[in-house]
Amino acid sequence: xxxxxxxxxxxxxxxxxxxxxxxxxxxxxxxxxxxxxxxxxxxxxxxxxxxxxxxxxxxxxxxxxxxxxxxxxxxxxxxxxxxxxxxxxxxxxxxxxxxxxxxxxxxxxxxxxxxxxxxxxxxxxxxxxxxxxxxxxxxxxxxxxxxxxxxxxxxxxxxxxxxxxxxxxxxxxxxxxxxxxxxxxxxxxxxxxxxxxxxxxxxxxxxxxxxxxxxxxxxxxxxxxxxxxxxxxxxxxxxxxxxxxxxxxxxxxxxxxxxxxxxxxxxxx
Numbered sequence: 001x002x003x004x005x006x007x008x009x010x011x012x013x014x015x016x017x018x019x020x021x022x023x024x025x026x027x028x029x030x031x032x033x034x035x036x037x038x039x040x041x042x043x044x045x046x047x048x049x050x051x052x053x054x055x056x057x058x059x060x061x062x063x064x065x066x067x068x069x070x071x072x073x074x075x076x077x078x079x080x081x082x083x084x085x086x087x088x089x090x091x092x093x094x095x096x097x098x099x100x101x102x103x104x105x106x107x108x109x110x111x112x113x114x115x116x117x118x119x120x121x122x123x124x125x126x127x128x129x130x131x132x133x134x135x136x137x138x139x140x141x142x143x144x145x146x147x148x149x150x151x152x153x154x155x156x157x158x159x160x161x162x163x164x165x166x167x168x169x170x171x172x173x174x175x176x177x178x179x180x181x182x183x184x185x186x187x188x189x190x191x192x193x194x195x196x197x198x199x200x201x202x203x204x205x206x207x208x209x210x211x212x213x214x215x216x217x218x219x220x221x222x223x224x225x226x227x228x229x230x231x232x233x234x235x236x237x238x239x240x241x242x243x244x245x246x247x248x249x250x251x252x253x254x255x256x257x258x259x260x261x262x263x264x265x266x267x268x269x
Contacts, residue, residue, distance in 0.1 A: 010085035013038035045102035052245035063269040126187035
């Protein structure tokens with residue numbers, strides 16, 4: 001038997017990807033399949049461009065078909081899911097209602113697979129401390145001034161976070177509030193020095209009804225002894241190519257899975 005994990009997000013998840021994978025593998029009592037859709041500038045519902053590279057929206061990517069195929073071939077003992085960087089689409093000027101519609105599509109599909117789901121809130125406190133000058137400079141440099149003005153962005157950040165709280169209550173899934181200490185000068189990305197702490201806290205337990213943090217940590221410690229350290233060395237996980245992407249406007253495809261070992265099989269979308 002195996003376990004599966006689905007991890008969805010944008011730049012924060014991309015930067016923390018090796019840490020997240022390692023934690024998931026070490027806390028799994030069986031070999032693990034990880035299905036990921038993340039990346040800098042990743043949108044939940046539209047193709048996005050970062051420098052010369054384009055990637056499809058999370059709801060449009062091939063992850064969902066592949067997940068169904070793998071489930072039909074071999075049903076997993078458990079499926080864990082993480083949805084983070086939910087506010088990323090605000091920088092593209094998307095409405096709160098549109099973002100929530102995309103989020104619901106993901107949640108509905110994950111619940112069809114009976115996944116234990118975690119969603120992270122927006123880092124509201126650090127974002128609200130961002131100065132108007134820094135925001136205006138960023139949007140003009142990276143978005144050509146086409147993103148929302150700061151007053152409207154603040155309103156949408158607060159509204160989206162409030163709606164996230166409601167939607168997670170509706171779906172009865174766990175919502176994690178980011179710790180302000182995880183962020184520094186950059187109010188969006190978790191500091192490198194805090195990534196290990198942050199992701200372990202976020203992923204420590206999918207459901208408080210199923211385990212305590214102490215029980216989860218004990219299980220992780222027992223399993224960690226059997227996981228070879230070399231599996232997560234270097235940047236091999238960061239370099240996993242996605243199933244579909246555009247490079248200078250041309251579609252590139254990579255066969256999946258991109259990584260296979262005794263403990264981990266990784267699919268990247």
